[in-house]
Amino acid sequence: MNTKVIEKINNLKSDRVHGAGWLSRQAISILNLALDKSQAHTTAEFIEEIQMVASELVKARPSITPIANYIGQFLQQIIQRSQSEKDLASLKNFAKAKGSDLIKSSISAVSKxxxxxxxxxxxxxxxxxxxxxxxxxxxxxxxxxxxxxxxxxxxxxxxxxxxxxxxxxxxxxxxxxxxxxxxxxxxxxxxxxxxxxxxxxxxxxxxxxxxxxxxxxxxxxxxxxxxxxxxxxxxxxxxxxxxxxxxxxxxxxxxxxxxxxxxxxxxxxxxxxxxxxxxxxxxxxxxxxx
The missing domain is CATH 3.40.50.10470 (Translation initiation factor eif-2b; domain 2)
Known part of the structure; x- marks a missing residue:
């Protein structure tokens, strides 16, 4: 796992200042960082890599439900997409877009x-x-x-x-x-x-x-x-x-x-x-x- 991603996860784990909503959006941002830092050469490696990061994020703050919910949604969509999309670059772009969409969705829900x-x-x-x-x-x-x-x-x-x-x-x-x-x-x-x-x-x-x-x-x-x-x-x-x-x-x-x-x-x-x-x-x- 990329050292910068590990550092961000550790910061998330120790953060006792921000609320759960902010932390859940930060978790999605860390996933997006992991996408940028990915060293995967195939879509299968990419999925495995992202699943590992997702698991660490959920374990970092087990009491904060939206982290698990948003990351679960993210993984479900990416895994489903990977069944038909075999081009790694295209799958990465799809994943980045979905991560951004989830952050926007969270911000919109809070505003309402x-x-x-x-x-x-x-x-x-x-x-x-x-x-x-x-x-x-x-x-x-x-x-x-x-x-x-x-x-x-x-x-x-x-x-x-x-x-x-x-x-x-x-x-x-x-x-x-x-x-x-x-x-x-x-x-x-x-x-x-x-x-x-x-x-x-x-x-x-x-x-x-x-x-x-x-x-x-x-x-x-x-x-x-x-x-x-x-x-x-x-x-x-x-x-x-x-x-x-x-x-x-x-x-x-x-x-x-x-x-x-x-x-x-x-x-x-x-x-x-x-x-x-x-x-x-x-x-x-x-x-x-x-």
Missing amino acids: AVEYGCGIVTDLDTVITCSYSSTVCKVLELSSQREARFRVIVAESRFEDNTYGEITAEQLMRHKIPTEIIRDEDIGFRISKADKALVGADSITADGYLINGTPTLTLAEAAKKKKIPFYTICESAKFDIEGGTNKEAELEPGFEKTPLDLITGIITEKGTMQPSLVIAYIEETRRLSP
């Missing part, structure tokens, strides 16, 4: 989800959130640009030496959004000041869980207790069709499972979906998958 997300942020709201989600930040930034007047409470989201809520708060404050950081242990007390909760997602599983950074579960339980609407927002590529993140052992440190029955709605590029419908959608998609 953000539009739907803005629909839940209204004047004089107090929104509480935790961890770091670039999509949540985009919702709040766009809502502010559209002159909605609201404030945000961010749990510090401490894990080891990192406080991911502070990353969120710094980004929001750069956009002049009134933001307050609270200690994680104060969520149960301070949530009574909020009108709704909004968090991101690394995965939505078929067995009924949201996987996201700590302290999402604490926030969801507190919201349920106080009868405050709790939303998660993500592109549907984060639905765990393959079932790869259902096992607790596969969760990365700093991530946790939150039961979907604590969630009011899941906001995607398709609109706001009820958790039960999302589970049915995942199961049906899995059944129809080749």
Whole structure:
């Protein structure tokens, strides 16, 4: 494997700053780099080479479902194409185009989800959130640009030496959004000041869980207790069709499972979906998958 590709994969594995959506698009970009650096002489060698890179990318971040989903789509299309396309240069060009298409598709899905997300942020709201989600930040930034007047409470989201809520708060404050950081242990007390909760997602599983950074579960339980609407927002590529993140052992440190029955709605590029419908959608998609 090319040394530059290996370096990029290692960077992806150790990245604890960016959200799952960005990381999934970065994974596709690494695949595109592998295409450029390929030393294959035949289409068979090329497929084998790309499969190896794809496997390493998925193993690098096993809890981030869109990496597995997008790479799975990529491989399926390339392998299918290779059955009829025996010219190596043409197959490489096809693969590069598909990689670029997937990145554009992801960006478009996030943009649509953000539009739907803005629909839940209204004047004089107090929104509480935790961890770091670039999509949540985009919702709040766009809502502010559209002159909605609201404030945000961010749990510090401490894990080891990192406080991911502070990353969120710094980004929001750069956009002049009134933001307050609270200690994680104060969520149960301070949530009574909020009108709704909004968090991101690394995965939505078929067995009924949201996987996201700590302290999402604490926030969801507190919201349920106080009868405050709790939303998660993500592109549907984060639905765990393959079932790869259902096992607790596969969760990365700093991530946790939150039961979907604590969630009011899941906001995607398709609109706001009820958790039960999302589970049915995942199961049906899995059944129809080749």
